Amino acid sequence: MAVDSPGPGRTALLALDWGTSSLRAWRVSTAGRVLEERHRPWGILRLPEGGFPAAYASITEGWQGQPDAPVAAIACGMVGSRQGWHEVPYLSLPLDLNQLAGSLTQVGGTGLRLVPGLIDETRDGRPDVMRGEETEAVGALERLDDTAGEILLVMPGTHCKWVRVSNGVIAGFTTYMTGELFAMLTEHSILGRSIPTTAPTLPADDPARRRAFDDGVRAAASDGLAGRLFSVRALVLTGRLDAALITDYLSGLLIGEELTRALAAAHAGSAEPGRIVLVGDPAITTRYARAFATLGRTIPLELGAASVRGLYRIAVLAGLVSATAGDSAC
Structure with missing residues (x-):
């Protein structure tokens, strides 16, 4: 007996971005529209009682569908790492989207499929790895009208990824620990000890904040970071x-x-x-865009976060979801 395909507003996919410190989940329609979103502080290193199974059951409660018509589920991020729920081997570069979609691994006892991370060993034998950003890269490429030629995806975060894409194929990437270094220096170094804890917070567009940021960008560009870091303390001590x-x-x-x-x-x-494209939280990508302008570079296109779109696209390519028209894509 034939079964009618669910309409474009029906739940077709449970999409999870499961990282080190947090877990985000989306209920997505057959056309890729986000119907509902949930967030929990349950990264792989901070799970609730009951571990991974309990966290997964809780964040998707009421979303799983009926036993005779289960909803597909897919997750990216550190959940597939050695410390995660189920380790998924890295895929080597170069890599196209069909290879990624064809390499999903199912967690035993569940319908959840995990997206593999990527490993880049193309630069002098020095490996670099990612988990989660590959999915956001897929989502970003899906948003571009044209993926021909060379594209550089800049994905700021705790560990910023610069991903090289050639004619739709992920060709290489480099990681910069900018976000983690910022946290370490402000929280655990002598530079952070001078940061006032009681001073009023200035708005993000305050001219003084913009000038301070621009001065830092230009200082690093002219002299490098190592020789300029201590200038933070010296400038404060001298009242500059x-x-x-x-x-x-x-x-x-x-x-x-x-x-x-x-x-x-x-x-x-x-x-x-x-082409250079900024991908991620606008609160961070806006700063990167300003830095490009300060250095006299062309300001890149800003696409916003793209993880859920990437998860949906991978699910479609893997045959987990039959995409339909008639709804706004995520």
């Missing part, structure tokens, strides 16, 4: 930098260093980097 602006200046230093090194490496390659 307001202590309330330390985080902005330091952020500029770190992002300026990242952009200077990454762009130099991109141009040193055999091929031009082509």
Whole structure:
């Protein structure tokens, strides 16, 4: 007996981005529209009682469908790491989207399929790895009208990824620990001790904050990071930098260093980097866009976060979801 396909507004996919510190889940329609979103502080290192199975059951409660018509489920991120629920081997580069979709691993006893991470061993034998960002890259490419030629996806975060894409194929990537370095320096170094804890927070578009950030970007570009880090303390001690602006200046230093090194490496390659696209939380990508402008570079296109779109696209390519029209895609 034939079964009618669910309409475009029906739940077709449970999509999870399961990282080290948090877990996000979306209920997605057959056409890729997000119907509902949930967030829990249940990263792989901070699980509730009952571990992975309990966390998964809780965050998808009421979403799983009926026993005779289960809803497909897919997850990306550190859940597939050695410390995760089920380890999924890395895939080597170069890699196209069909290879990624064809390499999903199912967690035993569940219908949840995990997206593999990627390993890049193309640079002098020095490996680099990612888990989760590959899915966001898929979502970002899906949003672009044209993926021909060379594209450089810049994906800021705790560990920023610069992903090289050639004609739709992921060709390589480099990781910059900018976000983690910022947290370490502000929380665990002498530089952070001068940050006032009682001073009023200035709005993000305050001119003084913008100037401090720009000064940090230019300082890193001209002299490099190592020789400029201690200037944070020296500038405050001499009254040339307001202590309330330390985080902005330091952020500029770190992002300026990242952009200077990454762009130099991109141009040193055999091929031009082509289009540069910023992917991720606008609160962070906006800062990167400003740094590009401060350095006199063309400001990249900003796409916003793309994990759920990537999960949906991989699920469609893997045959887990039959995409339908008639609904706005996520």
